Amino acid sequence: MKNTKIKKTAVFEFIGVFSIPVVYLYTIMGYAIKYFRIHPEAVKVFGKISAGAHIQEIKWTDFDYYFRMFSHDQALTAIEKIYRETYDGSRFIRPFVHLVNSDRIHLVYKKELVERLQNFYDIQNCVNKIAETGGNLVFIPAGYASFESITDTRYDSRIKIPLWSRLVSIVHELILRFMYGIGLAVFPLLLVFLTTRNIDSQTRAKKRYRIGLRVYTQDWGFLFRYRKIDFLLDGDTITRENTLFCIETDISQEYRDILNAKKYNTIEIRTILSTLTYDFIWNVAIKSGLQCSVRSCVFSPAVPSYFIKTAIGIIYHYMIWTRFTEVYALTHYVVYTHFEKYHVVRNIVLGKAGIKTWYYIHSTHHNDLFEKPGESPLRHVFYSYLYYDNLVSWGNVCVEIFTRTKNYFTNYYNVGCIWSEHARRIAEGECxxxxxxxxxxxxxxxxxxxxxxxxxxxxxxxxxxxxxxxxxxxxxxxxxxxxxxxxxxxxxxxxxxxxxxxxxxxxxxxxxxxxxxxxxxxxxxxxxxxxxxxxxxxxxxxxxxxxxxxxxxxxxxxxxxxxxxxxxxxxxxxxxxxxxxxxxxxxxxxxxxxxxxxxxxxxxxxxxxxxxxxxxxxxxxxxxxxxxxxxxxxxxxx
The missing domain is CATH 3.40.50.2000 (Glycogen Phosphorylase B;)
Known part of the structure; x- marks a missing residue:
């Protein structure tokens, strides 16, 4: 039977398999256990020790929506100052600026940092709120204690973070820096070795298309008759022949079969390194990629492990998109709902090749529409540090979510709701x-x-x-x-x-x-x-x-x-x-x-x-x- 009078609580940010003994120890000492996340592999083991213990998941709905969203505003308010004072002149990042020949590469690191800051603030706010209920509260963070040193916020004085937890976090972080640092140093050559299947000794003419459309696992594909991934094709100016469907992630076999049945031109972006030229291997993988990775690796002990991991991702996307521009010549690359940080690398590389990038708004159901007078701004880190040539929107209201955060769009075009055209044509009898x-x-x-x-x-x-x-x-x-x-x-x-x-x-x-x-x-x-x-x-x-x-x-x-x-x-x-x-x-x-x-x-x-x-x-x-x-x-x- 659960003890409803427990006044001691241990809050775990994350419970992994190796956390189970610690959880068990705290239950023996009479602590109630609360946790934010648990590793899937730990669930079964966790269930065996949780019987009869006072153990509870901290759910999103345990707190008010506006309370949870405050962390986004905190992160977006703090990010520029933190990045400027801590990482702006980083010698670890400098080689990547030279790699892509653009200061915009900082946006990748800012995007990574702002999302981690938001998570830190969110956890901190929730734990502080739990501490207000009284009692003895112990918090075991998942490596985020280091954020205390670069932010202006603190945990409630009633919260104790065990010394052993801090030491474990430090050791874990040092191990990750070492492992990722080694991986970064050899990554360009390792990538070529693992992915390349053919060496093409000839330089071939580029395949030319007007439009490249991003295809990914969560787009709507061909689920609907009107609102489809190919809605821009009209058979006249934008056609099957001048459009390339660029598959950036895993998609279902059914989706793939439909693309093939329609005889659309497709490219699996992640397999584009399977055939390389000697020129690419020497100039891109070795002279550019390897030089960059080795130079930055020297300074990797001075930056967080997640920045080193981000750097590996930058090199990966730099190489695949550079190869893409060697094989294909596009005029435009069109996407929607692509907030993920590595879009910046892709768009920098495409821009160097003269390809214009377009982000179109497909929905206006943004959280800022729920903002109330007197409440904190409902900003979201997803809508920050985006880098595109053009933003296509419906009207002023749906641009607001992008203009209240740091974003980099060269042009804004309001064309009206793109989906209204289907409804108008049906209402007027065209369809x-x-x-x-x-x-x-x-x-x-x-x-x-x-x-x-x-x-x-x-x-x-x-x-x-x-x-x-x-x-x-x-x-x-x-x-x-x-x-x-x-x-x-x-x-x-x-x-x-x-x-x-x-x-x-x-x-x-x-x-x-x-x-x-x-x-x-x-x-x-x-x-x-x-x-x-x-x-x-x-x-x-x-x-x-x-x-x-x-x-x-x-x-x-x-x-x-x-x-x-x-x-x-x-x-x-x-x-x-x-x-x-x-x-x-x-x-x-x-x-x-x-x-x-x-x-x-x-x-x-x-x-x-x-x-x-x-x-x-x-x-x-x-x-x-x-x-x-x-x-x-x-x-x-x-």
Whole structure:
């Protein structure tokens, strides 16, 4: 039986296999155990000793979202000063500046450091919060105690970090520096030895393409009919022949088969070193790469092990992308949602080869939209230290998340919501849908009006939680009950069956409201892989959970749209400045729906779009974002 009166707590940042004896020892001494993370291999062993002990995982939801996000603001506020005073003139980093011939290489190290700082601040804030509950608290960090020396924050005085833990961290860090340092010294030659299968004695002509599209494991690929990885191809200016699909990560065999079936040109970026020239081996791998690695290796004992590991990654990406530019000649390289630090290396190398890099925004569901008056800024380290030639956005609102942190975009282009073009074309009859007719064909009395309803992500790492979604779906059900003349086209974020597997402990109320909505005679679910643009085009009013992108997508296609803040948690946030756009609570929701469906005239809606939406949410309200994006890519001077 668990001892509920335990006043001594040991908090582990990470429990690995070798931590198990220490955990066991603390339980014997009567400590309650809390931990942030546990190694998968340690779970089974951990379970055997945890029976009867007071052991608890520290979950994301144990703390308020705004509390957890404060660490991002702390890291982004501190990073420049810390980097300038500690690493700016580092002789370890200097060889990499010469390697790529650009000071922008510092962005890779800053990106690595800011993400580690954010984790340090987050853990520190949480442990300090736990200490406020009183009692004797021991904290065993996972090597982050060293951050105390370079930051202005401290652990609560009631928290004790054991001396043995600090010594273990120091020894572990020294071992890592030695191992990574050795690896860095020989890495260019080792990479050639392990990956090269053929030596090409001839210098061959480059394969030329207009566009390179980044393909990776988490993109949407070909899951949808409209929103696909190849949405820019029009068969005229951007074609199968002048586009190269660049596979940067593992992808499924099914994805690969579709690319092949469409006869698209593809390249596996990670295998590009399999065939090299003697010139590449000598000039790139040895004269550039090896010289850089050896020179920096000399100073590796003076920098953290994660910087040495980052340096190895820089050399790897420098070599594969340099080889890429020897084989291929592109005009543009297009990506989305690529925040990972090594994009900087890729983009520097591509830039030296005259290739323009483009980052396009595919969603506006950014955390800064939930920022409340008086709260700390909701910045995120993901959206920092990005380095691209061009940023393609929808309107002013979705640029904000990038401009409030350090980023490096040469040009900003607002083209409007790119996905609105699909909805506009369907609504105007260019691409007939028939979804609405199909949805309600079995009803004797067809709905007079139809709401397009979208839920959104919830749970760990995001602001909306289970209770928010329960009240949101319950509100939709109540509206259907009170308004029998209205139907719903529902586009869920996840597959229902998949959600039940991923979240087996999900609240029974959650299951009940979803099952009730999905079985309602006037609700038609298009499923996880239904077309968002069809739901928007075929509905009279779009209703979105806070603050997912679909409301902006609808407005960009000149379709009426609102947000439903069913739990009334988000009063005072950004979208509240738009009249009658965010309904807080059910009563306001019902009033807003009736206003937009029955009271405002077409002229009044046009005036609303002009006065409030144009420029801010959508650049032009033309529903031609994809077309305008293509035009940018096809300009000679782009």
């Amino acid at each position: 007939p849908s028939g979804l609405r007719k199909k949805a309600f064909e079995n009803l004797e009395t067809k709905p007079e009006k139809v709401l397009g309803v979208f839920d959104t992500s919830f749970g760990k790492g995001v602001i909306l939680q289970e209770d928010d979604i329960i009240s949101y779906i319950a509100g939709i059900l109540k509206f259907l009950k009170n308004n029998p003349e209205i139907g719903v086209l529902f586009k869920p974020k996840k597959v229902w069956e998949e959600m039940m597997v991923q979240m087996p402990d999900i609240d029974r109320d959650f299951r009940d409201v979803y099952e009730e909505l999905l079985s309602h005679e006037r609700c038609y679910s298009v499923g996880r892989f239904g077309e968002t643009c069809e739901v928007i085009a075929e509905s009279d009013l779009i209703v979105s959970a806070c603050f997912t992108s679909t409301t902006g997508e609808a407005l960009g296609a000149r379709k009426k749209a609102i947000y439903f803040d069913s739990s009334s948690r988000f009063k005072g946030c950004y979208f509240d400045k738009f009249p009658s756009m965010v309904a807080h609570g059910y009563d306001e929701f019902e009033a807003f729906v009736k206003y937009w469906l029955y009271e405002i005239s077409d002229e009044g809606f046009d005036e609303y779009l002009k006065n409030y939406v144009q420029g801010e949410i959508d650049a032009n309200l033309e529903g031609k974002g994809i077309t305008l994006f293509r035009e940018l890519l096809c300009r000679e001077e782009a």
